[in-house]
Amino acid sequence: MTKVTVAIASYNMENYLPAAIDSALAQDHDDVEILVVDDGSTDDTREIVSRYERRVRYAYQENAGVANAYNRALELAKGDYVHFLDADDILTPSTIGRLAALLDEKPTAGLAHGDALVMNAAGEVYGTRGAPASFHGRRLIPSAAAFKELLRGCHITTSALMLRKSVLDKVTPFRQKSVPGEDWDMWLRVAAEYDVAHLPISACYYRVHDSSITSAYTVERVMRSHLYTLDTIFGNPTFRYAHLGDYAYACLDRTMARVAARARERRRFLGELRKALVRQPSIAFEGATLATVVDGLKAMVPVPVIRAARRLRGGIATRMVSL
Numbered sequence: 235m236t237k238v239t240v241a242i243a244s245y246n247m248e249n250y251l252p253a254a255i256d257s258a259l260a261q262d263h264d265d266v267e268i269l270v271v272d273d274g275s276t277d278d279t280r281e282i283v284s285r286y287e288r289r290v291r292y293a294y295q296e297n298a299g300v301a302n303a304y305n306r307a308l309e310l311a312k313g314d315y316v317h318f319l320d321a322d323d324i325l326t327p328s329t330i331g332r333l334a335a336l337l338d339e340k341p342t343a344g345l346a347h348g349d350a351l352v353m354n355a356a357g358e359v360y361g362t363r364g365a366p367a368s369f370h371g372r373r374l375i376p377s378a379a380a381f382k383e384l385l386r387g388c389h390i391t392t393s394a395l396m397l398r399k400s401v402l403d404k405v406t407p408f409r410q411k412s413v414p415g416e417d418w419d420m421w422l423r424v425a426a427e428y429d430v431a432h433l434p435i436s437a438c439y440y441r442v443h444d445s446s447i448t449s450a451y452t453v454e455r456v457m458r459s460h461l462y463t464l465d466t467i468f469g470n471p472t473f474r475y476a477h478l479g480d481y482a483y484a485c486l487d488r489t490m491a492r493v494a495a496r497a498r499e500r501r502r503f504l505g506e507l508r509k510a511l512v513r514q515p516s517i518a519f520e521g522a523t524l525a526t527v528v529d530g531l532k533a534m535v536p537v538p539v540i541r542a543a544r545r546l547r548g549g550i551a552t553r554m555v556s557l
Contacts, residue, residue: 237265238334238396239313243303244270244321248277250441255283255290257324263331267291267312270321273303301408301416308399308407316397323393324439326351333396336431340374344401344428345421348437350391355443363391363440369432380430381422381475385482386522387489388418394437395421401428412459419463426467426475453493453502460486484514488526495529503530 240258244251251270258268268290272279274297283292295306304318315334319325329348336346349364366383369375375383383389404427405420412419424430464486468479487510494502507526510517517523 235314236267236312238263238267238315238317238330239307239311240266240268240317240319240325240330241304241307241311242268242270242319242321243273243300243307244275244279245273245297245300245303246275246277246279247321248275248279248282250322251279251282253324254319254321255286257326258319258330259286259289260327261325261330262328263334266330269293269307269310271295271303271307271310273297273300299410299413301410301413304416305407308402311399314399316399318392318395318397319438320393320440322441322443323391324441325393326436326438329394329435329437330396332433332435333437336373336433337396337398340429340431342429343374343398343431344405344424345395345397346431346433347390347395348433348435350394350438350440351436353439353441355441357439357441359439362436363389365389365432365434370434373431373433375430375432377425377427377429378475380425382478382481384418384422384425385478385485386520387485388415388421390417390421391438391440392417393440397424398428404428409462412463414456415459415463418460422463422467426473453490453497453499456493457490460489481514481517484510484517485522487513488517488523492526492529495526495533498533500530500533503533 242254255268270283270290270292272292272294274295280292280294283290293306293310295303308316315337317330317333333346333348337343349362351359352361352363353359366389368379368383401424405423408416408420464482467473468476468482487506491503491506491510494506507530
């Protein structure tokens with residue numbers, strides 16, 4: 235049995251796919267297979283994969299969406315562990331070996347993950363995305379703590395995560411109805427059943443660009459997908475963490491307030507934030523709420539004012555340099 239399958243789901247990502255495959259091939263773990271699931275691409279994805287010959291497995295399916303593409307990968311994967319890699323992301327060296335070793339070390343963990351470096355289309359790093367402070371210094375986070383932290387938001391980047399394939403005995407695979415939150419939906423359901431392991435490493439480069447899947451969704455669609463996730467999880471009266479229901483929906487209200495703020499939907503922002511605070515007043519003291527308020531305040535400022543402020547700041551910086 236293969237130890238690790240690196241599963242790459244790709245849809246019209248010919249410009250980025252070679253870098254993703256190359257980063258998987260460059261890993262120092264000996265027992266790895268690389269599987270590309272082509273989700274009905276109309277570009278040169280098939281030809282690109284063929285250049286790698288036997289080093290990369292290839293599977294084609296008619297376009298069915300990212301959730302179904304990763305489910306196909308889970309069906310075909312020969313590995314005990316599956317590391318997901320979006321076709322526009324890049325693994326950092328030694329990620330596979332280190333996360334596989336962590337899953338070996340922590341048999342109660344359903345998944346292991348690192349953190350991510352965020353980069354733009356040109357590959358320039360401009361930020362990070364990773365575990366909350368409560369995870370720092372802990373290699374194993376108990377199920378209850380991991381689940382509650384994920385209710386606050388999805389801090390796990392798909393390309394920084396390795397899944398123990400046997401969790402599928404208890405957890406159903408990715409759900410297309412949860413798109414664009416299919417990753418959050420899946421990790422929540424895994425954390426509800428298993429502990430979560432974490433390494434404080436930069437496991438991947440996460441690319442944000444105009445063609446990113448996450449760039450294409452409206453506030454309404456994000457809301458529908460996230461409600462589907464919570465309704466199906468907390469709709470079970472015997473769910474072990476049912477007592478977190480009000481908190482979960484308040485966190486969702488807050489998340490939607492932040493999404494609305496970034497979309498500059500000011501009225502929606504205020505309404506969602508109010509719902510969150512009425513439903514669960516205690517979240518007012520969480521850092522995520524302050525960050526949401528800051529985003530909302532930015533949304534209140536007219537775009538021309540923001541542009542003028544940026545020009546002013548740039549002019550001041552230029553004058554300071556010339557002094």
